[in-house]
Amino acid sequence: MLTMQEIGQNAVKAERIMATARGGLKDAALNEVAAALRNNCEKIIKANKIDLKNGKAAGLTPSLLDRLSLDAGRIEAMADGVEKIAAMDDPVGRILSGSSRPNGLKIQKVSVPLGVIAVIYEARPNVSVDAAALCLKAGNAVILRGGKEAIHSNKALAAIMRAAVKSAGLPEDCVQLVEDTARESANELMKMNRYIDVLIPRGGAGLIKAAMENSTIPVIETGVGNCHVYVDSAADIDMAANIIFNAKTSRPSVCNACESILVHKDIAELALLAIHAALAEKSVEIRGDEMVCAILPGAVPAAESDWGTEYLDYIVSAKVVADIDEAIEHIAAYGTKHSECIITGDYAAAQKFLNSVDAAAVYVNASTRFTDGGEFGFGAEIGISTQKLHARGPLGLNNLTSEKYMVYGTGQIR
Amino acid sequence: MLTMQEIGQNAVKAERIMATARGGLKDAALNEVAAALRNNCEKIIKANKIDLKNGKAAGLTPSLLDRLSLDAGRIEAMADGVEKIAAMDDPVGRILSGSSRPNGLKIQKVSVPLGVIAVIYEARPNVSVDAAALCLKAGNAVILRGGKEAIHSNKALAAIMRAAVKSAGLPEDCVQLVEDTARESANELMKMNRYIDVLIPRGGAGLIKAAMENSTIPVIETGVGNCHVYVDSAADIDMAANIIFNAKTSRPSVCNACESILVHKDIAELALLAIHAALAEKSVEIRGDEMVCAILPGAVPAAESDWGTEYLDYIVSAKVVADIDEAIEHIAAYGTKHSECIITGDYAAAQKFLNSVDAAAVYVNASTRFTDGGEFGFGAEIGISTQKLHARGPLGLNNLTSEKYMVYGTGQIR
Numbered sequence: 128m129l130t131m132q133e134i135g136q137n138a139v140k141a142e143r144i145m146a147t148a149r150g151g152l153k154d155a156a157l158n159e160v161a162a163a164l165r166n167n168c169e170k171i172i173k174a175n176k177i178d179l180k181n182g183k184a185a186g187l188t189p190s191l192l193d194r195l196s197l198d199a200g201r202i203e204a205m206a207d208g209v210e211k212i213a214a215m216d217d218p219v220g221r222i223l224s225g226s227s228r229p230n231g232l233k234i235q236k237v238s239v240p241l242g243v244i245a246v247i248y249e250a251r252p253n254v255s256v257d258a259a260a261l262c263l264k265a266g267n268a269v270i271l272r273g274g275k276e277a278i279h280s281n282k283a284l285a286a287i288m289r290a291a292v293k294s295a296g297l298p299e300d301c302v303q304l305v306e307d308t309a310r311e312s313a314n315e316l317m318k319m320n321r322y323i324d325v326l327i328p329r330g331g332a333g334l335i336k337a338a339m340e341n342s343t344i345p346v347i348e349t350g351v352g353n354c355h356v357y358v359d360s361a362a363d364i365d366m367a368a369n370i371i372f373n374a375k376t377s378r379p380s381v382c383n384a385c386e387s388i389l390v391h392k393d394i395a396e397l398a399l400l401a402i403h404a405a406l407a408e409k410s411v412e413i414r415g416d417e418m419v420c421a422i423l424p425g426a427v428p429a430a431e432s433d434w435g436t437e438y439l440d441y442i443v444s445a446k447v448v449a450d451i452d453e454a455i456e457h458i459a460a461y462g463t464k465h466s467e468c469i470i471t472g473d474y475a476a477a478q479k480f481l482n483s484v485d486a487a488a489v490y491v492n493a494s495t496r497f498t499d500g501g502e503f504g505f506g507a508e509i510g511i512s513t514q515k516l517h518a519r520g521p522l523g524l525n526n527l528t529s530e531k532y533m534v535y536g537t538g539q540i541r
Numbered sequence: 542m543l544t545m546q547e548i549g550q551n552a553v554k555a556e557r558i559m560a561t562a563r564g565g566l567k568d569a570a571l572n573e574v575a576a577a578l579r580n581n582c583e584k585i586i587k588a589n590k591i592d593l594k595n596g597k598a599a600g601l602t603p604s605l606l607d608r609l610s611l612d613a614g615r616i617e618a619m620a621d622g623v624e625k626i627a628a629m630d631d632p633v634g635r636i637l638s639g640s641s642r643p644n645g646l647k648i649q650k651v652s653v654p655l656g657v658i659a660v661i662y663e664a665r666p667n668v669s670v671d672a673a674a675l676c677l678k679a680g681n682a683v684i685l686r687g688g689k690e691a692i693h694s695n696k697a698l699a700a701i702m703r704a705a706v707k708s709a710g711l712p713e714d715c716v717q718l719v720e721d722t723a724r725e726s727a728n729e730l731m732k733m734n735r736y737i738d739v740l741i742p743r744g745g746a747g748l749i750k751a752a753m754e755n756s757t758i759p760v761i762e763t764g765v766g767n768c769h770v771y772v773d774s775a776a777d778i779d780m781a782a783n784i785i786f787n788a789k790t791s792r793p794s795v796c797n798a799c800e801s802i803l804v805h806k807d808i809a810e811l812a813l814l815a816i817h818a819a820l821a822e823k824s825v826e827i828r829g830d831e832m833v834c835a836i837l838p839g840a841v842p843a844a845e846s847d848w849g850t851e852y853l854d855y856i857v858s859a860k861v862v863a864d865i866d867e868a869i870e871h872i873a874a875y876g877t878k879h880s881e882c883i884i885t886g887d888y889a890a891a892q893k894f895l896n897s898v899d900a901a902a903v904y905v906n907a908s909t910r911f912t913d914g915g916e917f918g919f920g921a922e923i924g925i926s927t928q929k930l931h932a933r934g935p936l937g938l939n940n941l942t943s944e945k946y947m948v949y950g951t952g953q954i955r
Contacts, residue, residue: 143873143897146897146899147896147897226917226918228916228917228918232907232911234917234918239899241929241930242899242929320753324928324929324930325929325930339734339757340757343753343754345759345760345762345928345929345930346759347930348759363952366952369952369954370952370954372954373954373955374954377954377955459557481947482561483557483560483561485560485653485656485945486945487945487946488945488946488948489945489946489947489948490948490950491948491949491950492949492950492951492952492953493646493948493949493950493951493952493953493954494950494953494954494955496954496955497646497948497953497955498946502642502955503640503642503648503946504640504642504648514738514759515655515656515738515739515759515943516655516738516739516759516761516930516931516943517930517931518944519943519944519945519946520944520945520946529929529930529933530932530933530934531899531900531901531902531903531933531934532901532902532903532912532917532933532934533895533903534902534903534904534905534907534911535905535906535907536904536905536906536907536908537906537907538777538780538783538784538906538907539906539907539908539911540783540784540786540787540788540791540907540908540910541787541791541908541910541911541913541916
């Protein structure tokens, strides 16, 4: 097994070649990867079965086992995803801006790969393929560090991808897997500034917090979403109930799901009854403040801690606010700057909410569930950034690049 | 004296107002700041005299005392700089991109302030004014944490700026100074993720390294530049000598100065003699490899450590390379990804160098000294980024913003 330092060195060497690889070559490598995934379907499933067996023995929950599990359909979906990435425009070499200076210098800003990207994730083996394909397409070398639950699946996937990349004529070390799944290997990775340009944690709040606190490498923070839907006094109540039902229940386990409802006092009774009727279909538990509980006898009294909780479940908190300002204040105090929504027919309220709420995505009259690379038209995404640096919101291929100034002179001095 | 936590809370409160302040109001506040600096010139000089007296007693070097010192001319230059920033376009509210989705959603990406920015710097009090003006123009709240050497100057400057901002109708807490200059206050600042969005260290390599290692807040790494000029076999030798003389000696203490010269073996003798003749005018010490020392008897033999050293002085390392590939390899091994230059008349060599060298700015036939916000046409800069995330190269006003997706719906669900 390679040391972490050796993995870092190999990544840097591979990246030197990847950075200047033509787009056609990268696409050919990705198509090889897709074909190899299909051709090795049985091998992958076999490796995955070991993980599933170990997972059951270790008492993993059914939902975790589901995330871990691969079958022919999921492998086909991975291969298809890789082909879609291959078909996209090359994000490297875009001329982003340029100017001619008074002294005759010509300055061009050009997109270049980020370099070496480390991705730390948990039990979902499909992340190995998604992340590797996106990083490779953008000319990066990737170091994958998945959770121990998926180690056999990840080893199989990494070996298949490496062989495919190599057969296409690119360095196999542009995709490496850290096979040591002890906590120490993740901690060491987070300090390898010498070799790694960017760290992307993909997973739950605990993993992201650990990366933010321990990494000396620049981190792209992804994921945690305590998303609110505010029902304004000028809201269409049916629309509000419909959007909240969708935002809460279409997929409760994801970061762009609605976790908290704020309702203007003037519309509170009618709106809450309609929302409650919609959510009842999926038996959603409502944790309300005093006024909510007065209107909805079935609601559970909310504790202070509820306002800051990302449930990722069929639970939602709800509060009646005096006006839009209180809604905005509440979101500023408890939100995670992910996705926030106002339901209103009032122009001024919509504008105020859009401008005053600080989040990656702010919606008027649409579900928070749209915060997604595919839904935004970016194709595949590597996560949803909730930090202010580099990029915010769904991270597409273009966000896996950096920039470089190319300056063309004729002997200019300063 | 406020606690660090109180400073953080005040900044967040002020930022809530700054984020939506109209451009005209921010510009008025900046013009008030410029006027107040001029009107309080004597007060500033008086405070600065205390710092200078303490600095002399503490045995600061003449160059450090020079950086610390303020006079009427330097204060006028600061005021003028603030007015220039006021006159620039508002970097907030730019529509960066947008699309209409098949389901009718309209998605706009808009520039927004980064939020609360902490700037940690050393002995130069003018950084207090530069940094505050740039942050304020971009709608941010700034927390200034300067070195203890400049504390009296910084207190005077901060008080003047705060009063001016307040009289213009903006919250004075959008500019705050940490008056506690113990090391602990900087360390505490670096962990205040709850209040601070971005940390910008401005100063020497030690400060930047400490910020990278200790900060849990996203850092914009600025500054360290071990910049190379590679003289290709197809170079114009006079141009090479002229550019190297400029890049090395026009201001040796800055990060875009040339620190190392690489010369193709086929042109080594003629080129090195011409370069040596030029650099001799400023008595530049040349630390060379064996071949350089054989050609230039006055050169000092270089140690391995010389190749990675940013001298910031009238010293330069020099090495003869077999070809452009060795030059590119050497730069990859020892460079800091700041500014790198090739002197050549050969098209293929120029393209290869531009594409293969990984740095914020790569030059053909021009001095590395051009890596500068003003020279690139960005106006004032807050530093030169050498990291891959967010922005690379000179950081202008636009780089002090983040982005937000504003999504306009009509009831869409997913």
